[in-house]
Amino acid sequence: MAKFLCVCGSVVSTSGEIPHPYQWNLISDGDFDTSTGTVDADELYMRSTLMFRCPRSGHLWIYWSGIDNAPSLYSPVEVDEPDGPRGVVAVGE
Ligand SMILES: [Zn+2]
Numbered sequence: 237m238a239k240f241l242c243v244c245g246s247v248v249s250t251s252g253e254i255p256h257p258y259q260w261n262l263i264s265d266g267d268f269d270t271s272t273g274t275v276d277a278d279e280l281y282m283r284s285t286l287m288f289r290c291p292r293s294g295h296l297w298i299y300w301s302g303i304d305n306a307p308s309l310y311s312p313v314e315v316d317e318p319d320g321p322r323g324v325v326a327v328g329e
Pocket residue numbers: 242243244245246290291292293294295
């Protein structure tokens with residue numbers, strides 16, 4: 237895996253510069269909470285889920301099942317309403 241073609245036509249490289257300009261390392265709050273004190277960056281990296289954000293279109297490609305499996309694609313959606321999209325209800329405490 238060194239690059240892939242985004243739906244916008246851009247080629248997104250998954251290797252090269254370190255740190256990678258379009259790569260994000262995701263970690264769930266539950267996994268994050270298992271870490272305490274001083275954290276080993278390499279260990280945290282290995283537990284993270286890789287995400288690439290297309291620099292041209294903003295599409296997100298997330299490798300939920302690891303880098304050896306196909307990623308899931310998430311498309312950006314413009315939201316005009318300042319309080320969030322319709323259908324989202326703020327939940328009080
Ligand atoms: Zn794109």
